[in-house]
């Protein structure tokens with residue numbers, strides 16, 4: 001692990017002790033609590049620094065044992081460790097894992113804050129997991145001065161930075177923690193961050209921070225980019241030839257479902273996976289895939305966080321993601337066991353233009369931003385100079401991007417409100433119609449009574465106090481079975497952070513727009529350059545000097561591209577007899593097919609081969 005910026009921060013605890021002392025302490029604790037023999041090499045320095053009270057910023061690729069790098073030093077420091085993370089779904093998993101080790105950990109995710117935070121105050125809690133949004137929650141503010149917070153951990157720390165691929169305004173609130181707990185040591189962790197992002201994160205620490213960046217190279221992964229043929233046809237064909245477990249990453253929920261079906265129709269054990277599924281369905285699919293009952297999941301970026309499947313043999317992408325950070329994270333789920341694995345991105349010509357359009361949609365112009373501001377003010381009847389106490393709810397999804405810009409600019413803040421998930425429902429059967437299957441019967445009966453005569457504007461809680469997703473799932477199924485017509489409407493609620501100003505004075509910060517474009521440029525370069533793919537990825541995340549020499553990986557489509565070998569192989573095939581041109585091209589690896597197609601074309605033009613009806617043969 002490389003270390004930069006030596007620290008002159010003010011360590012607390014036992015500052016006079018040297019590295020050897022802290023390493024021994026850490027190893028003892030590791031053996032006592034985790035029953036593990038020793039830390040891995042790249043874990044040692046961050047653990048020692050954080051345990052001895054220094055601030056650290058750590059980039060560890062997925063699978064690098066990140067949690068241990070903060071859980072262990074936090075335990076050594078004693079007191080309470082607050083872990084800020086945007087991944088609510090993972091908080092509970094991590095807490096359960098800690099509890100199994102006999103460590104007291106709480107995840108503040110639901111509405112039981114009073115009980116839970118009192119446990120933290122009066123009980124023996126050692127870890128409190130929470131999202132950044134909760135930092136200015138009144139319940140947190142009321143109790144924080146009673147806590148002995150000695151460690152603050154920020155997970156997914158790239159979200160702090162404007163330069164990060166996943167900047168979240170709520171993360172700006174962590175600054176408040178350094179005022180509340182001035183003695184705490186800070187550890188910021190991320191799996192993907194560029195040099196600028198790591199520097200930016202370090203600059204936001206309350207004192208000097210040491211930055212550690214583990215090497216990005218995963219030498220068992222073979223990266224390829226396929227640009228030949230119909231993207232979806234080639235992806236499907238390629239996945240069908242893969243013997244092992246894999247993932248197909250797609251952009252949207254709709255595509256995930258479509259690809260799940262498409263792979264099934266091709267005879268594969270596959271399913272679509274996306275964030276819109278119920279937690280029960282998601283758990284089931286994850287388990288089936290991990291156990292090998294399913295071979296492939298067609299998934300959106302929602303899949304993968306916290307999933308530890310070592311034996312993933314391939315990760316295919318149907319089109320490039322928005323940035324290389326996302327790509328590396330998703331492709332990096334392959335080959336965690338160290339065995340060879342393939343990461344192939346299938347690209348078609350209009351993929352990049354589509355991503356460019358998406359950026360334009362995400363950053364509407366000033367006029368659209370002001371329209372959204374005005375619409376929100378109208379929805380809440382907010383006059384100029386006013387700042388309402390309560391939330392303003394708006395049911396205009398077309399303003400979504402503009403509202404997000406207004407939120408990033410600090411005018412408003414999105415908050416969950418009970419009115420956020422409403423829809424219109426109408427019972428479609430006559431009163432004597434047959435009944436739906438048993439689990440759906442009570443809801444069906446309720447709807448038959450309440451939504452028979454005219455459509456009902458309904459919130460899931462109007463029917464039951466069960467979690468939203470349970471009721472939503474049942475509504476979807478009743479709709480699917482034809483018992484009801486259910487139209488979900490998604491409204492959004494906002495708190496006004498600033499008094500409402502005259503609409504024409506509203507200006508938002510557009511620096512994120514430039515960041516998005518720069519990240520797309522990097523993606524474009526990755527797709528088109530002729531350098532080793534692994535090297536290109538490594539340079540993108542480089543913590544090294546610009547002129548650092550990287551070894552080519554020897555596995556990617558660029559490294560294995562050998563025109564002489566290809567020429568011999570194609571010629572040998574053709575000399576044996578006539579071939580369908582596409583089959584001949586497909587005999588090459590996905591990343592080499594564009595070159596193979598060009599070679600055949602050149603031969604045809606030169607009269608070396610003759611072709612008719614897509615079949616080619618060597619001219620005698």
Ligand SMILES: [Zn+2]
Nearest residue numbers: 532553556559
């Ligand atoms: Zn290479």
